[in-house]
Amino acid sequence: MSNVVVFCESQNGKVKKGSLELLSAARGAGKNIVAIGLGPAAKETTDELAHYGAKNVMLCSDEKLSNYNPQLYLAAMLEALKDLDFEVLLASSSVLARDLFPRLAAKLEAAVTSDCTELDLNSGLQVRRPMYAGKCTAQVDFKDSAKKIILMRPNQLPVGSVDNSATAEVSEFALPAVDLKTIVKEVVKGASEKIDLTEANIIVSGGRGLKEAANFKMLEDLADTLGATVGASRAVCDAGWVPHSMQVGQTGKTVAPTLYIAVGISGAIQHLAGMNGSKVIVAINNDPEAPIFQKATYGIVGDAFEVVPKLTEEFKKLLN
Amino acid sequence: MRVYVCIKQVPDTETKIKLNADKSYIDTTGIKWVMNPYDEYAVEEALKYKQSHPSANVTVVSLGPKKRVTEALRTALAMGADDALLIDAPETLDSFATAKSLAQAIKNEEAPHLIFTGKLAIDDNASSVSQQLAEFLGLQHTTVVSKLEVGTNEVTLEREIEGGSREVVQLLGPAVIGANKGLNQPRYASLPGIMKAKKKPLKEIELSSLGVTESDSKLNYTNFALPPEKPPVKILEGDAGAQAESLAKLLREEAKVI
Ligand SMILES: Cc1cc2nc3c(=O)[nH]c(=O)nc-3n(C[C@H](O)[C@H](O)[C@H](O)COP(=O)(O)OP(=O)(O)OC[C@H]3O[C@@H](n4cnc5c(N)ncnc54)[C@H](O)[C@@H]3O)c2cc1C
Numbered sequence: 001m002s003n004v005v006v007f008c009e010s011q012n013g014k015v016k017k018g019s020l021e022l023l024s025a026a027r028g029a030g031k032n033i034v035a036i037g038l039g040p041a042a043k044e045t046t047d048e049l050a051h052y053g054a055k056n057v058m059l060c061s062d063e064k065l066s067n068y069n070p071q072l073y074l075a076a077m078l079e080a081l082k083d084l085d086f087e088v089l090l091a092s093s094s095v096l097a098r099d100l101f102p103r104l105a106a107k108l109e110a111a112v113t114s115d116c117t118e119l120d121l122n123s124g125l126q127v128r129r130p131m132y133a134g135k136c137t138a139q140v141d142f143k144d145s146a147k148k149i150i151l152m153r154p155n156q157l158p159v160g161s162v163d164n165s166a167t168a169e170v171s172e173f174a175l176p177a178v179d180l181k182t183i184v185k186e187v188v189k190g191a192s193e194k195i196d197l198t199e200a201n202i203i204v205s206g207g208r209g210l211k212e213a214a215n216f217k218m219l220e221d222l223a224d225t226l227g228a229t230v231g232a233s234r235a236v237c238d239a240g241w242v243p244h245s246m247q248v249g250q251t252g253k254t255v256a257p258t259l260y261i262a263v264g265i266s267g268a269i270q271h272l273a274g275m276n277g278s279k280v281i282v283a284i285n286n287d288p289e290a291p292i293f294q295k296a297t298y299g300i301v302g303d304a305f306e307v308v309p310k311l312t313e314e315f316k317k318l319l320n
Numbered sequence: 321m322r323v324y325v326c327i328k329q330v331p332d333t334e335t336k337i338k339l340n341a342d343k344s345y346i347d348t349t350g351i352k353w354v355m356n357p358y359d360e361y362a363v364e365e366a367l368k369y370k371q372s373h374p375s376a377n378v379t380v381v382s383l384g385p386k387k388r389v390t391e392a393l394r395t396a397l398a399m400g401a402d403d404a405l406l407i408d409a410p411e412t413l414d415s416f417a418t419a420k421s422l423a424q425a426i427k428n429e430e431a432p433h434l435i436f437t438g439k440l441a442i443d444d445n446a447s448s449v450s451q452q453l454a455e456f457l458g459l460q461h462t463t464v465v466s467k468l469e470v471g472t473n474e475v476t477l478e479r480e481i482e483g484g485s486r487e488v489v490q491l492l493g494p495a496v497i498g499a500n501k502g503l504n505q506p507r508y509a510s511l512p513g514i515m516k517a518k519k520k521p522l523k524e525i526e527l528s529s530l531g532v533t534e535s536d537s538k539l540n541y542t543n544f545a546l547p548p549e550k551p552p553v554k555i556l557e558g559d560a561g562a563q564a565e566s567l568a569k570l571l572r573e574e575a576k577v578i
Contacts, residue, residue, distance in 0.1 A: 068487075070451075070461070095481050099463060102448035105416065106455035111538030112415070114446055131444055131541065135337035136346065138541035146538045181492040182460045185476075190484025199482075202578070226578060244466075244502050245484040250333050250442050251357050251501065259577040270333045276547055280575045282567065283553070298570060299553040300563045310564035318568050319578070 003084065004031040004121065006054070007077075007091035007101075013044045018092025018154030018199060020052050025157050026090065027053030029121035034058060035168070036080050038073060039065040050168035052160065057168045062175040068096050071182045072175065074103050079176050081108070086147070088125065093151035094199065101149050110147035113140045117156050117256065117277060133250040133273040153256055154199045190245065194229045197248065202228035202259045205248055205275070206236060209264015209285060209304055213241035218308050219263060225315045231255065233265045249274035264304045267292025284308065321376045322430040325366045325401065326422055326453065327359040329384060329392040330443040343544045345412075355392045358438025360506035361499035366436050367400045368504060369470060376433070381425060383407040383418055386524065397517035398509030404522040405429070407530065414537035419452030424530040426457065432494050434475070439464045439498040444541070447498075454496035462489050463498025 004026040008019040015023075026033045035054035037045060040061045049057050060076045077100070081089075091097040093115045105112035117137065118128035127140040127150055142148045197203060204223040206216055216230065223230045230246065237247040248255055250270040260278035265271060267283070267290055275281070276295055283296035286303050293299045300307055331337070331351045338347040355363075363380065370376045380396040382389045386408040393404040407421050426432055435457075440447035447463065454461030466486075467478035475495050479487045480502075509517070527533065554570070556563045571578045 068481075095464075098447050099451065102415065102446075102451040103455050103461075105448070105538070106419065106452040109416075109538075112448055113539060114448065128545075131544070132331065132335070132337050132346075133442060133445060134547070135335075136339065136547065137545050139543035140539055141542050142539045143537070182462070183490040183492070184487055185490055186488040187481075188478075188486045188488065190486070194483060196482035243484055244500075245480055254445060259571065259575075269336070273333075280571070280577050282571075288555075293553050293555075295550060296553045297550070297575065298567055299555045300567060301555060302560055302563060306560035307563060310560045311567060314564045314568035315578070318572060 002031060003034050003086040005034045005036060005081070005084065005086045005089040007089065007097065008035050008037050008042070008045065008049060009092060009094060009096065010037065010041055010045045013041065015045045015048045015052070016092060016199070017159065018094065018152065020159045021154065021157040022090040022092065022152060023049065023052040023054060024160030025119055025121060027160060031121060034084065034086065036077070038076050046168065046170050050166045051162045051164055053166070054168045057170045059170065059172050060175050061172060064175060067184055067187055069182060069184050070099055070103060071178050071180060073100050074107065075176050075178045077104050078107060079173055088121070089147065089149045091149070091151050093153050095196070097151050101151060105149050108147055110149050111142045112149040112151070114151040115254065116140070116150055116152045119150065119152055119157065130254065130277060133254050134277050135273050155201055155256060155258060197229050197231050197246065197253045197255050200229035200255070200257050202226050203231045203248070203255055203257045204228045204261045204263065205231035205233065205265060206263050207233035207265030208235045210236070216242060218305070222261070222308055222312045222315070225312050225319065233271050262292050263308060265292055266290050267295060321373065321433045323366045323369060323376050323378045324426055324432050324435045325359070325362050325378065325380045325396065326435065326437045326449070327363065327380055327382050327392055327396055328356045328438070328441045329353045329382070329389055330356045330441055333357070333442065337546070339544050339546060344542055345544060353388055353391065355395055356438050356441045358440060358442070358499055358501070361501065361503045362436035362438050363396050363399055363401065364504045364506040365468060365497070365499055366434070367507070369434065370400070377402045379403050379405060379429065381405040381407070381422055383409050383413065383421055384411050390522070393522060394517050395509060397520045397522070398513040399507055400513060403520055405525060406522060407525045407527060409527045410534060412537070412540055413534065414539050415446050415448035415452060416538045417532055417534070417536040419449045419456055420536060421527060421530045421532045422449070422453050423456035424532065425525055432457070432459070434470065434494065435459070435496040437496065437498050439500045450496060450498040457496070459494050459496050460491035461496040461498070462491060464500045465497050466500045466502035468497060468503065
């Protein structure tokens with residue numbers, strides 16, 4: 001049984017869903033799972049990691065790893081992997097992972113591929129990912145001899161069942177000394193404490209049809225009811241209504257939630273590219289000819305200012 | 321003082337992607353190639369640096385099929401870069417081999433003070449070359465940079481992370497910077513700039529002279545597919561109240577997503 005390494009991230013003492021999906025996939029394929037957790041908070045997650053299939057948990061609880069620093073995280077990963085026999089390393093395609101793992105791949109002379117949407121570990125290794133921000137997809141063929149680092153987009157794989165009796169062998173390793181030349185001075189928290197767009201399960205996005213910045217409040221109410229994250233089209237980011245970090249599309253974030261609600265967005269090719277991997281798409285637009293309807297699962301032709309508050313009401317009824 | 325900018329050519333964002341006959345790649349006929357949008361911020365930031373440090377020399381570097389890539393390099397020269405390095409290579413080279421080639425090409429020149437890249441290229445969205453280039457050169461690196469201040473021996477920058485949060489990071493020594501939107505407003509090439517660009521030095525480099533071959537790639541893409549056809553949209557009828565009610569019901573009972 002070959003080792004599969006799963007790099008696990010946590011938040012508020014819980015393993016992130018994207019990491020649980022990968023543990024589940026590896027467990028389902030009968031792999032021996034070595035989970036790696038970095039930072040003091042990772043200690044709290046060892047039981048959960050075991051319950052989802054980790055047989056070994058390697059931790060580096062050094063305080064210096066509380067926040068991401070690429071030099072320190074890279075040193076920690078190299079230390080963790082130095083005597084480990086593995087062919088495949090899985091991680092959720094988070095902001096952190098997308099920064100860290102290309103570096104690790106350079107050091108290990110390994111293959112790395114990010115933002116993958118399909119993974120099958122059962123018969124050999126099958127991986128697919130979107131290309132051109134989702135205008136098509138491609139299979140990733142790896143060089144046989146190379147170690148393979150696969151970063152999976154969250155919300156693509158099912159989370160398996162919890163086995164509360166499962167245990168793992170936990171080991172702690174020390175952070176090697178690093179001559180620090182990258183210094184993270186400060187982390188400035190954004191306005192939103194919500195899940196990032198790229199990890200969100202439900203997204204409510206607004207476009208120019210909302211007329212002005214203040215009307216995004218209406219979308220926030222809708223999003224709060226659903227536990228969703230708010231996104232936007234480029235037109236409204238460029239207009240300064242909302243920050244660029246909220247932009248969905250080919251030159252913004254590529255997202256793939258299970259539910260994407262587009263409000264007052266026309267559906268330009270660059271916007272569609274960034275969200276057409278969503279499982280269910282709802283379009284709310286007063287123009288029946290808007291291209292967004294061609295990609296939508298459900299469409300409401302109507303005035304956003306009438307429909308959205310009603311929708312918030314309906315969801316409240318349903319979810320309370 | 322040498323500043324490098326690594327740029328890539330990508331299909332224009334308006335491009336409707338089609339596949340070739342055996343689905344081994346996209347059909348490139350008729351595609352309009354443009355400089356990767358994030359690379360425009362990288363070029364601009366290098367040119368801004370040159371404005372405040374006139375002794376700096378800005379070299380643009382690109383790897384790809386020679387005929388096409390020349391265009392992207394000429395665009396950057398027209399914006400104001402001083403000279404260009406063109407590494408003639410097939411477009412199927414992966415991030416690892418690309419970064420290795422760029423690193424070697426830069427090693428063969430004057431040591432870098434700063435290197436700029438885009439945070440990612442919007443074709444395969446891999447966001448790997450910038451980090452790997454820094455590792456191969458042994459330099460510090462930050463990507464998704466939306467604000468930058470260059471000091472004498474260090475740079476201080478802001479990088480966007482999850483949920484709109486930002487990190488303030490300091491890098492000591494020469495550094496590689498992956499540019500994000502917001503860093504600056506890229507300039508357009510002026511007509512005199514375009515004329516001048518034609519005479520600026522553009523050095524061609526064979527991939528093999530960098531000690532890299534196609535077999536250095538760790539992965540390649542095959543078996544391309546277009547997204548599955550979506551069933552036609554279900555338009556919900558009635559007034560706003562009725563539409564909202566049926567949507568909530570369908571999302572719960574039919575789509576089962578809430
Ligand atoms: C290089 C490049 C990159 C780009 N990258 C991106 C990207 O990453 N992401 C992106 O989103 N765009 C991108 N764009 C821009 C894109 O082409 C569109 O301009 C943009 O997506 C339009 O935004 P919108 O849908 O909000 O606005 P519009 O196209 O103006 O659409 C507004 C919509 O709102 C509807 N509407 C108006 N009033 C109401 C109402 N009361 N109720 C309901 N509906 C209403 C209208 O019918 C219309 O369909 C890019 C463009 C370029 C050139």
